[in-house]
Amino acid sequence: MTWSADDLAALLATVRRPGDFFAAGTAELLSPRLEVDGVGIVALPLLPAQAIALAAAADPAPYGRGTETLVDPSVRHCRQLGPDQVQIGGRHWPRLIEDIVRRAAAGLGVDGPVSAEFYKLLLYEPGGFFVGHRDTEKAPGMFATLVLGLPADAAGGDLVVRHRGREVRLSLRPEDPAEVAFAAFYADCVHEVLPVTEGYRLTLVYNLLRQARGRPPQPPDYTAEQASAAALLRRWCDGKRSAEDNTPEKLVYPLEHAYTPAELGFAALKGADAAVATVLDTAARDAGCELYLALLTVEESGAAEYAETYRRRRRWGEEDEFEAGEVFDRSMTLSDWRRRDGDVPALGEIPVEAGEFVPLNACDALTPDEEHFHEATGNEGASFERTYRRAALVLWPSERIFAVLSQAGLQVTLPYLGNLVERWAAAGRDQQSRLRREAEDLAGHMIARWPSRDRFSRSDDTPGDTARMLDLLTRLGDAGLIARLLTEVTAGGNYRKADNTAILAALRGLPQRQAAALVERIVTGTAVSAFAACADLLARIATAWEQDQSAAALSGAAVRLTEALPGGHTRSAPDEPRRPEARVGPAAVADLVTALMTIKPSLAERAVDLMLASPRLYGADTVLVPAARRMVIHGSLQTGTAAERLRMACVAHLRTRVAEPLEPPADWRRESALPCRCRACADLSRFLADPAQRSWVLKAAEAERSHVEDSIRQAGADLDTATDRRGRPYSLVCAKNQASYERRATQRRQDLEDLAHFAG
C-alpha cells in the first residue's frame, strides 16, 4: 500500500476531544493557613518537628478491599487526618484550588462544572508508600482524584499512574518551597505511591466531582487512532528507506488555534490541537519518528487585481480595491522549535516543501495574518504580499534528522557539520564514535543536495562552500566523501580556482592513484568552463609530485586539459557544434606549460605549437609575454624545450619592437588619420597634420562637438580636449600632446626589462 498524507489527515480529523487519563502541574502557593487539631498551625515547608507532631495526631490510613477497610502496613504505610481535623484556607486558597481544578479538568478533557471536595490529609514518614490500587467512588459524581503535594523536604514518594498500558511517574514534590504540585487522574486508573526514601511527604487528597448528571466522564480513548497513525507513519518510514522513495522528507500538520511564539509549547495546546498532539506523540514514538512543535511562516507575493468593488467608485488608493491574483513567489519556513518535554532544540529555520503538508492542501484554507497591496508603478503592475503564521506539528523519521536538516541549506549545515567535526576531534577522533557517524551521515545528505552554483557568486579568488566542505572532510579524513564531493560537485561544474588549496589538501590524504583519477575527473568535467582553475590545479599538484617522480600519473588529466586549449579542436565530433573560443589568459598559459613539462614534455610541445600558431588567441603582448614573465618568476622557464621555445618567441617579438626607432616628435605634426571625413573631422585632420599648429578650437553645437570627440577617441589621436563654456555655442578646445610617444617609451622600458629577464 502506498503512503498518503491525506490518509493521516483524515484519521487526525476524527481526533477532537483533548485530554488524557492524567493531568499534572504546579501552581504558586501564596501563604495558606493550615491548621490541624492537636497540632496547631502547621508551617510550610513542613518542619521535621511538626511532622512528628502531625504523625502523632494522625491515624494509620486504611485501604479498601471490597466493602471492608483494612489497615495493613505492607499495603499502605501512611498516616491520615480527615476533614474534621484539618482546616485549610487563607485569602488566596479558594482561588488556588479553583485554578488547579480548572487546569486538572482541562487536562482530563472534561468540560462543564467540576468541583473538588477535600477528602484527606496524608503524611508519609520515611519508608511510607501505598501499593497499586484503584480509588473507590467516595461520593456521588466523583470521577477523578486530585492530589496536592505540599512543600516538605522529602525524597522518593513519586506517584505512578497507569492506564491502558501507559504509565506516568509524577513527582508531587514542588521544586520551589513557594509552589504546590498537583496531579489528577481518572478514578479507574491504577496508581501507586513509591516509597519515601527520606524526610516527610505531605499531600492533600480531593475528590473531583461533576455536577452534571449522566455517565461520569471517561478519559478520551484514542488507542485505535494511535495504532492506525503509528501504522501510517511506519509505512512512510519504510518507504523512505527504499531507493524509489518519493515521499516527503518530513510532515507538517498546521494546527487549528492561534499561538504566539511566546506561548508556543505542547503544554499550551488547546482543544483538538492538544488531542492530535497526544495521538501523534504516541504514534511517532511507536513508529520511530520525532515529533516537534514549530511555527510555520508562509510568505507570498504576486500580482494584484482590481476587485469588482472598484466599479462602485471607492476612493482611489483604498486597499480593498484590490484582490490577490496569481502568486509568483512563496517561501515557507519552520522556526521556533519545541519538543514534547519542553526542550527548545536549536534547529534554526528549515524550509517546508509543498508536498510535506498534512493534508496536502492544508495551506489552501488558511487566511493570511497580514496582507498588503501595492499600486501599479511605471514598470510594474499592482502587486500584493501576504504572510501566514501558524503553529504546526512536525514529524520526521528519527534516523533521517540530517536529511531534514540539510533541507535548510548550506548556511545551516556547514556550521553544523563544522561543529560536529570539531567535537569529534576534541573527543579524541574515534573512528567508531557517534559524532563521526553523524558527521558522515550529514555530509552525505549535504553532497546529495549540493547546489550546482554557490550561494553567492563571489569573485574567483574567495574560497566557496565547496572549499569549506572539503576542509571539513579532510579533517574528518573521509576518503569516500572527499571523492564524492570532488566527483559530484567539483567535476560537475561547481568549481573555482580558489577551491584548489582545499582540493590539494584533501588529495594529500588519498592514495596517489585515486588522487590522480579524481584530478582527471575534475579536468574532464570543467576544462572548458574553468580552464584557468584546472591549469592552476594541475600545475600545483604536478609541482608537489615532481619530487617523487610520480607526476606522470597525471598524464590523463594533462591530455584532457591540452585538448581543451582554445584553438585545438582535436576532439570535436563532426556533428558537435563548435563551441565559441574561450580566451585563455597568461596565468593559465604559464600554469599549463609548467604542468605539462613536468607531467609529459611532449604535451607541452604540442601546447606551445598551438599557441604560437594562433596569435589571434594567444597575443604576444596580451598572453605570451606576461605568461613568460610569470614563468621566469616561478623559475620554470629554463627547464624544458617547450618553455624555451615560448621564451624565444617572446624574445624575437620584443627584439623586433626594440629595433624600431624611438624618438619624441620633432614638431607639432601628429598622426592624422581619422575614422570620419565630415567637415569638422576633415578640419581636425588637417590641424593634426600641421607641423606648426599646436591647438585648435571647434565652436559648434553639442552634437557636433561630441562627434568630433568620438573621432579623437577612436583614432587615439595625441590630443587633450576641454570644453570652453564661454559664449554660445560652447567650444571644444584641442591641444596636441605626446601621448603616443610616451606610450611607446613606456613599452620600450618594459620590453628592455623583459628582454633582460628572458635573456638572462
Ligand SMILES: O=C(O)CCC(=O)C(=O)O
Ligand atoms: O498520596 C498520594 O499521592 C496518593 C494517595 C492515594 O492514592 C489515596 O489516598 O488513595
Ligand SMILES: [Fe+2]
Ligand atoms: Fe489512591
